[in-house]
Amino acid sequence: MDHRLPPQPVTDLIVCPHCDAAYRLQRPTHGERAVCVRCHTVLISPRAKAGLQIIAVSIAIVVLVIAATVFPFLTIKAAGNTNSVSILDAALAFSDGPLIALALSTAALIIFIPLLRVLLALYVLIPVVLDRMPAKGARQAFRLAEALRPWSMAEIFAIGCAVALIKLTDLADVTFGPAFWIFAILVVLVVAQDRFMCRWTVWKSLDGLRK
Amino acid sequence: MSVAQDIPHVTTAREMGVVGCLRCTQVWPVGTETCGRCGKALVSRDRKSLQRVWAWWIVGFLCYIPANMYPMLQTRTLFQVQQDTIVGGAIELMTHDAVGIALIILFASVVIPLGKFFAVAYLAISVKRRNSASFQQRQMLYEVVEYIGRWSMIDIFVVAIMSSLVQLNTLASINPGPASLFFALSVIFTMLSAQSFDSRMIWDVQSDAAGED
Ligand SMILES: [Zn+2]
Ligand SMILES: [Zn+2]
Numbered sequence: 001m002d003h004r005l006p007p008q009p010v011t012d013l014i015v016c017p018h019c020d021a022a023y024r025l026q027r028p029t030h031g032e033r034a035v036c037v038r039c040h041t042v043l044i045s046p047r048a049k050a051g052l053q054i055i056a057v058s059i060a061i062v063v064l065v066i067a068a069t070v071f072p073f074l075t076i077k078a079a080g081n082t083n084s085v086s087i088l089d090a091a092l093a094f095s096d097g098p099l100i101a102l103a104l105s106t107a108a109l110i111i112f113i114p115l116l117r118v119l120l121a122l123y124v125l126i127p128v129v130l131d132r133m134p135a136k137g138a139r140q141a142f143r144l145a146e147a148l149r150p151w152s153m154a155e156i157f158a159i160g161c162a163v164a165l166i167k168l169t170d171l172a173d174v175t176f177g178p179a180f181w182i183f184a185i186l187v188v189l190v191v192a193q194d195r196f197m198c199r200w201t202v203w204k205s206l207d208g209l210r211k
Numbered sequence: 212m213s214v215a216q217d218i219p220h221v222t223t224a225r226e227m228g229v230v231g232c233l234r235c236t237q238v239w240p241v242g243t244e245t246c247g248r249c250g251k252a253l254v255s256r257d258r259k260s261l262q263r264v265w266a267w268w269i270v271g272f273l274c275y276i277p278a279n280m281y282p283m284l285q286t287r288t289l290f291q292v293q294q295d296t297i298v299g300g301a302i303e304l305m306t307h308d309a310v311g312i313a314l315i316i317l318f319a320s321v322v323i324p325l326g327k328f329f330a331v332a333y334l335a336i337s338v339k340r341r342n343s344a345s346f347q348q349r350q351m352l353y354e355v356v357e358y359i360g361r362w363s364m365i366d367i368f369v370v371a372i373m374s375s376l377v378q379l380n381t382l383a384s385i386n387p388g389p390a391s392l393f394f395a396l397s398v399i400f401t402m403l404s405a406q407s408f409d410s411r412m413i414w415d416v417q418s419d420a421a422g423e424d
Contacts, residue, residue: 010238015231020411021221081379093375160368203235
């Protein structure tokens with residue numbers, strides 16, 4: 001007997017990752033949600049056409065991120081002096097000495113990680129939606145996208161802008177550039193993209209691929 | 212147990228001899244080492260998780276101390292150069308009648324970080340004891356900590372925006388101080404601390420208590 005036979009997954013159960021409650025698996029229909037009765041964690045929340053919606057939103061995000069980084073973001077005017085900055089300038093504000101590490105991580109948190117997550121989601125979901133075999137390395141890609149989830153901080157940066165503006169109002173005149181409005185739309189889309197996605201369904205759809 | 216009365220009793224995966232993957236929720240028989248779907252290591256209860264929680268907690272706390280001692284912002288105007296710590300800056304704002312903003316800053320940079328340290332420590336201690344504090348409340352506390360932890364980063368972003376924006380030649384300039392680095396590290400380490408916590412342990416006392424009945 002080959003004792004190294006790979007263990008078989010238990011497919012008729014679902015376990016709540018937060019409290020370890022086990023349930024008989026019943027796939028909810030579109031629009032319904034399976035929620036843990038003990039800790040109220042949402043376990044499955046499939047939506048009709050979610051795949052297509054996520055792909056559409058993701059493509060919009062990629063375009064907007066590029067636009068938001070290039071255009072000026074905020075402009076300050078005080079006593080004849082003017083200074084315009086882009087989001088990249090803001091991220092790279094910490095550029096002297098040891099603060100350079102902070103500059104790079106700020107840029108990552110507000111631009112590169114959100115962008116990377118969206119690109120990974122596209123890579124994973126496009127073949128699934130088209131009913132093809134999952135892309136090569138799709139599981140690793142989705143794993144990375146999920147691991148990066150808490151580190152995607154575009155929406156926090158947006159609120160940070162508001163606080164900075166309030167702090168600066170006595171000091172100078174601050175006006176919004178086009179990138180500010182692009183960024184505002186972007187934040188809504190990033191949150192929406194995250195909400196539409198049912199992790200359980202995505203992992204399930206990657207089951208077709210065996211390593 | 213009185214507290215457990217209104218919580219529906221469920222069968223846990225551990226009682227059924229299976230283990231659920233924390234990343235992709237695929238279920239495996241107990242003893243399976245890694246998830247065949249996503250590759251994550253499978254453990255029914257991550258006993259070592261508390262060590263990691265405390266390790267990150269301590270590093271995070273050590274970074275929070277210099278974050279409050281060094282200046283966060285250096286403001287140079289025509290007449291003066293001013294260096295503000297987090298709390299100093301908030302007090303300064305209060306004296307300039309900007310009490311609202313001062314409170315927002317104190318809340319984001321002092322109340323939330325300190326609250327997070329207390330909450331994570333409380334959760335880590337509570338799973339070791341057979342304490343009867345409500346499971347649902349503790350689970351909620353854990354979720355709040357996980358959700359709100361990231362938001363402390365707002366202070367770093369405010370510093371970044373202000374110091375890139377306010378570069379007005381001789382008139383005024385704002386530059387980040389060393390506290391910004393320590394503060395950012397502290398936020399990152401406390402996020403890692405909260406992520407290391409295995410929240411399934413919160414519920415074990417309920418399952419254990421019910422099992423003894
Ligand atoms: Zn649960
Ligand atoms: Zn897994």
